[in-house]
Amino acid sequence: MTTLLNDPVTRTQAYFAGAWRRTPASFDVIHPGSGQAIGAVADCTPEDARQAITAAETALKEWRQVNPYRRGLILRRWHDLLFAHKEELARLMTLEMGKPITETRGEVHYAASFIEWCAEEAGRISGERVNMRFDHKRGLTRSEPVGVVYAVTPWNFPAGMITRKAAPALAAGCVMILKPAEQSPMTALYLAELWLEAGGPANTLQVLPTSDAAALTAPFMEDERVRKVTFTGSTAVGRQLYRQAANTIKRVSLELGGHAPFLVFEDADLDKAAREVVGSKFRNAGQTCISTNRVYVQRAVAGTFTGILTRLTAQLQLGDPLLDTTNVGPVVEQAGLDKIQAQVQDALSRGATATVGGHVQSGLYFQPTVLTEVAPGSLILREETFGPVAPVVVFETEEEALRLANDSEYGLAAYAYTRDLSRAWRVAEALEYGIVGINDGVPSAAAPHVPFGGMKNSGVGREGGRWGLEEYLETKFISMGIE
Structure with a gap:
């Protein structure tokens, strides 16, 4: 295991109210690969939140008046700085949450892509002429920033989930106060540092780490000056924020839980389908909201497909996420590991078989696993796993697969x-999901210009492309009478 000693991490201060600040309390950030602390960061309080809101209100008055083209130039410099600090950002993300460094390097590109797109799009934010029914009137619309934004981001994409929210907000002329995940606050602080270095004005992007998310969040939900909330995380927390936002009628974007099915029909290219399942299921140790959670295979090819999937899964290297040879790293924390174990044991107790894996290797490392003969009603078929386990279920007909x-x-x-x-079109249209990949296991890799978001209990709103930018804009209609 690569040692963390002699690898000091200095990004430990919160940034709010115009300064980098230490707080009376702090909390440790733990590397999941070893259990060692990589540093202790500021633990912000509700009073800090209130200071941040006041500072954001002042910053908004100036930032919204900045020419959108100039906002785009600052965003472009921010984009370039991410690449200048690529290795440092990648290593920090791996240290914070255990994602293999080959993936965190890719995440820097992913995160930067949203900044680049929004930098180019900022200067195109405008209104439009509206034809009126009366000769003496002229109509037009004007796009204006929503205002102060409170953002809550998860640990599984410490950079990408921030820029996917901050870039369109800043491009639109909004200002953002960010509460990063407790497991990965240092990446957020690093990004704020680079934003300021790029020329971002003070308090346009503030970052407040905390170990008490509910307490820190309360002032934002209560304050009418905060006009929008954007959240990526669990459906349970999303419901709470949705209810709280109603009191002050805030704009809300919620990207919540997933439980992605992967359907393999008998006419599919089985080798390619299996590779795509592995890529979708096991990246970031299965800890992504769009990871394959349930694999449904038509009976005629179930045995062949499962054999291929088992072979490919067995080839994955589980180990130190700081090594370039590692494919799968640790899960982020013990609670996540406990959930994975509970789901696997439940499936096995109902008659499932682990064709590969099925056990904890050590620490927070769970073996990449394929389960077959998974019984209906098993926990793993009802609950999001967020771990490296692929359950396989056999189906007979297209109708059954869709059901x-x-x-x-x-x-x-x-x-x-x-x-x-014909089946591809039928299935794409019948699946009740916000993102559908047909012969494509990574449809969101086309970011940043495509919409990302879900239906049902997976959230409201979209991120990415013009859809994501519009989440941070208000439309004002202006009617002018002429003589």
């Missing part, structure tokens, strides 16, 4: 493999 796939409270992402063009 099984849609039998979920979630509707974020779904996948299907088939060579039948």
